[in-house]
Each structure stands twice: as structure tokens, then as C-alpha cells.
Amino acid sequence: MRYFVTGGTGFIGAYLVRDLLQAGHEVTIFELAPQQEFLDEIVGAAGEASIVRGDVTDLAALLHAMKGAGAERVVHLASLLTDSSEENPLRAVRVNLEGTLHAFEAALAVGAQKVVWASSIAAFGRGPDELGGTVRNDDYHAPVNLYGASKAFLERCTATYRRDRGLDVVGLRFTIVYGYGKSFTVQRGSAVTHLEELIDKPALGQPGLVTNGDDVQDFSYVEDCARAIVLAAEAADTPSLALTVTGDDVRVGDVADMVRELLPDARIEVRSDAPMRIRAGYDREGTEREIGFRPAWTLREGLASTIGKLRARHGLPPI
Ligand SMILES: NC(=O)c1ccc[n+]([C@@H]2O[C@H](COP(=O)([O-])OP(=O)(O)OC[C@H]3O[C@@H](n4cnc5c(N)ncnc54)[C@H](O)[C@@H]3O)[C@@H](O)[C@H]2O)c1
Structure with a gap:
């Protein structure tokens, strides 16, 4: 085609x-x-x-x-x-x-x-x-x-x-x-900057800060x-x-914990003083019925892949 x-x-x-x-x-x-x-x-x-x-x-x-x-x-x-x-x-x-x-x-x-x-x-x-x-x-x-x-x-x-x-x-x-390459969209106007704080910065050994730790997002x-x-x-x-x-519905603070499991030295400060309007809880049944889609990647797998690619690009040892 x-x-x-x-x-x-x-x-x-x-x-x-x-x-x-x-x-x-x-x-x-x-x-x-x-x-x-x-x-x-x-x-x-x-x-x-x-x-x-x-x-x-x-x-x-x-x-x-x-x-x-x-x-x-x-x-x-x-x-x-x-x-x-x-x-x-x-x-x-x-x-x-x-x-x-x-x-x-x-x-x-x-x-x-x-x-x-x-x-x-x-x-x-x-x-x-x-x-x-x-x-x-x-x-x-x-x-x-x-x-x-x-x-x-x-x-x-x-x-x-x-x-x-x-x-x-x-x-x-x-x-x-989320995934490797997401951070390039920040300059193009992505409002989802907490992904960079949660994933990219810790992957590269930099401190991250998220202020919507109690949000549950997809x-x-x-x-x-x-x-x-x-x-x-x-x-x-x-x-x-x-x-x-859809993907996985997870509390942002719990995503930080998953990143810490993958990168024990990760420094991520999680606060909950600025929740976002982005939520989870989207029905996936219609998507599965009409196009046969179901997520194949768990969040843990997706995070490991993203962090691995980021570290490889910056010449850092694999996790
Ligand atoms: N990434 C997300 O979390 C997300 C979530 C919901 C919806 N979407 C939608 O998915 C699509 C792709 O998003 P993405 O995250 O890959 O964003 P992105 O900015 O990485 O990709 C969009 C691409 O479109 C190009 N583009 C912008 N204006 C253009 C124009 N006038 N003519 C030709 N090309 C132009 C940009 O150069 C860019 O490469 C978008 O429609 C976005 O609204 C993305």
C-alpha cells in the first residue's frame, strides 16, 4: 500500500x-x-x-x-x-x-x-x-x-x-x-511537560519535579x-x-515509583499542589471491537524502553 x-x-x-x-x-x-x-x-x-x-x-x-x-x-x-x-x-x-x-x-x-x-x-x-x-x-x-x-x-x-x-x-x-522522542514536542507546544520531569530527566541523572502526583492519568x-x-x-x-x-491508568506518583525501581538513583520530587485536567478512565471496548486494538506494552515495559533509548543516545550505561 x-x-x-x-x-x-x-x-x-x-x-x-x-x-x-x-x-x-x-x-x-x-x-x-x-x-x-x-x-x-x-x-x-x-x-x-x-x-x-x-x-x-x-x-x-x-x-x-x-x-x-x-x-x-x-x-x-x-x-x-x-x-x-x-x-x-x-x-x-x-x-x-x-x-x-x-x-x-x-x-x-x-x-x-x-x-x-x-x-x-x-x-x-x-x-x-x-x-x-x-x-x-x-x-x-x-x-x-x-x-x-x-x-x-x-x-x-x-x-x-x-x-x-x-x-x-x-x-x-x-x-x-509517552516514549523516546516525546521531549522534542515540548518546544512545539506540548503541555505535558511532567513526562520530561518524570522520565527524561531522571533517565539522564538530572533531578525531576512533578506537581500533579495525585493525578491518575492514562x-x-x-x-x-x-x-x-x-x-x-x-x-x-x-x-x-x-x-x-488507551494505555495504563496510573497515579503520576506511582509512575515516579516505577522509574525509581528502574533507576534506583533517580531523584524525582513528587508534589500534589498543581493537578492537571488530564484524567484517566476512558472506555476501551469500542476501540477493541472496531480495530482490534489493545495495548501490548505495560507501563513498566514502556518506561524501561524509553529510559534505555534515552541513556543510549547520551552514551550512558544501560539500566
Ligand atoms: N503526543 C501526545 O500525547 C498526543 C496526544 C493526543 C493527540 N495527539 C495528536 O497526535 C498527533 C501527532 O502528535 P505528536 O505528539 O507526534 O506531535 P509532534 O509535534 O511531534 O508531531 C506533529 C508533526 O506535525 C508537523 N507539523 C506541524 N504543523 C504542520 C503543518 N502546518 N504542516 C505540516 N506539518 C506540520 C510538525 O513539524 C511535527 O513533526 C497530533 O495531531 C496531536 O494533536 C498527540
């Missing part, structure tokens, strides 16, 4: 591209700011993807690239993240809203069979405590920031493009995605997310507009 991946040298994208190449697919990446070194590091010997430098806000360029690639399946990951959306609302409208609709329009124009795009649990906004227990896959959206609002709007657009335009499109709502390993995208792209029928891709 010929895959076309926007944002394909980003954190999740690089792992996806590796898996696609490993499975023998042809991959074209459409990227505003290609991170060639990160991509090469993750992809390794799995193969080589073509990279087209471009901006999803430019419909003509996107369409031209998709046509040139002969795209059969489109994965749309390009997006502003939480903080960058708040900092630049106009750009968030252009990249997140128009950029995603450009991906839908271009996919229709080239006759792609399936589009998978990245939504987020930020579309729900509130946690199970406010939504009355488990957050159902089709629960109502009450986003609390522009990023979440953009993803919620795009889930409505998914319904319209299916119903009125006949596009086979589905969103995947990611939770808190931690999803990046390689599981990449696999979920492939499953969604291959699924014959995905009736839901979007599916939540």
Missing part, C-alpha cells in the same frame, strides 16, 4: 513510519519541519520514506504531494499542540482546522481509500469524575482549551465528510503518549499508538467517528 503521512517525522509519526516500512508499505511524509535525524534514528534499517517539505495549510501543495505519492491511505498527524494553539489561535485555526479539512479534501480528490487522523482526549475536556464514571467513546465533548475544541470540531467534520462526501475517515483519540506508549493507527487504517469498517486509544 502507498501511505501518505502528514507530520510523519514528529513523535508519533516516526514510529508509525517505521512500522509501515517494516510491513513493506511505501511511505511519503508531508512535513513542515522534517526532523530527519530523529526519523532515521527511529526507522533504523526498516527502509526509507520519501519526504515532501510542505505546510498542510497550503491545499494546492498538499494535493500535489498526495497525487504525486499516489496515496492509497492517508494518516494525518500534523497539528499544533496544546500550548501552541493557545499562543496562536489564528495559526491553530489554520493548521488544526483548515489543515485537517485540506487533508480530507485532498484524500477525496486522489481517491484514497481511508483517512486516519489524530484526535485527542482533549476533545472530551473533562475527566470521568465530571462526566459521571468511565468516559464512553461517544461521550459528549466539553473541551477546555482551543486545542481540544479544534479536535472536537474535527470529530463533527468527520461525520459530515462521511455522510455527505463518502470519505472513509476515522479519528483516533490519543491520551498521554499513559499510552508511543509504539502502541503507532500500531493503533495501522490497525485503524487497515480496518474494513470503523463505525465510530473517533476511537480512544
